[in-house]
Amino acid sequence: MLISQYFVEFIFYSFLGWVWESIYCTIKEKKWADRGFLFGPVCPIYGSCVVATSMVFSLFPALSDPNFPIWAIFIICYLGSAVAEFGTSWVLEKRFHARWWDYSELPLNIQGRICVPVSICFGIAGVLIVKYLIPTVENLHNYTNPLVYEVLAIIIAMIFGADYALTEASLSALLGNVQQMHDEFNEKAQSNYEKVASAPKIIGQLIAEEKESVENTRERLVKAYASRLSLNQKRILISIKKFTPKLSTGLDSSPFRTELTENLRTRVRELRKFPKKK
Structure with missing residues (x-):
């Protein structure tokens, strides 16, 4: 009791x-x-x-x-x-x-x-x-009555347990989305780097073009992944004060990775403030 x-x-x-x-x-x-x-x-x-x-x-x-x-x-x-x-x-x-x-x-x-x-x-x-x-x-x-506590404890424990499991699953999926977004961006950035490195004679022009391409890629990825998040994942992303996910290798996240996550948070806030019209 x-x-x-x-x-x-x-x-x-x-x-x-x-x-x-x-x-x-x-x-x-x-x-x-x-x-x-x-x-x-x-x-x-x-x-x-x-x-x-x-x-x-x-x-x-x-x-x-x-x-x-x-x-x-x-x-x-x-x-x-x-x-x-x-x-x-x-x-x-x-x-x-x-x-x-x-x-x-x-x-x-x-x-x-x-x-x-x-x-x-x-x-x-x-x-x-x-x-x-x-x-x-x-x-x-x-x-x-002591029996009231017994009944309440059982009911609340089931709800609380389900809530924790839901939050755990949502956070794990959210971290997976951030990891995937980061990897996808890295692939694009690496591709752009190889283009620049293979053409030194026109490197100035390529740098300007690829820089714009990278920015467009970042914006596109952030918008795409923000739209994929579930309601609970969006709530969690907004509720946290500092989000510092780590790489799948276990190494600490880079400043850029944190910046990419902050861009995702900003996009989610914008979607909540100005929901897309059907």
């Missing part, structure tokens, strides 16, 4: 995190922004952090004492959120070669994964959660 209860809480807090992220980013970007990693309305990092906090404070009664200093709660939440953010960012980038947040432009950041100002905000939010949200939710347990 306890596991089911924690799992339901995890989903509930993940949903609240998604609501907060989406509202904040929508106001900041002045347009609707779905900030979830998954297709459904959840941000698992929020659910994980709040449930972990709830478990820690339950295991150590002294932490739940009304006289326990607020500044100490702040420090715990500050450090906990920083560790969770850094770890999650690192794992996601290693697994999917993408970042869903990037603090590179903010002061006192570490690799753009965490930064002091944001961690301070999470520390303050943690105090409010520990003092008000968690006690309120725990109080509701007294009025809820």
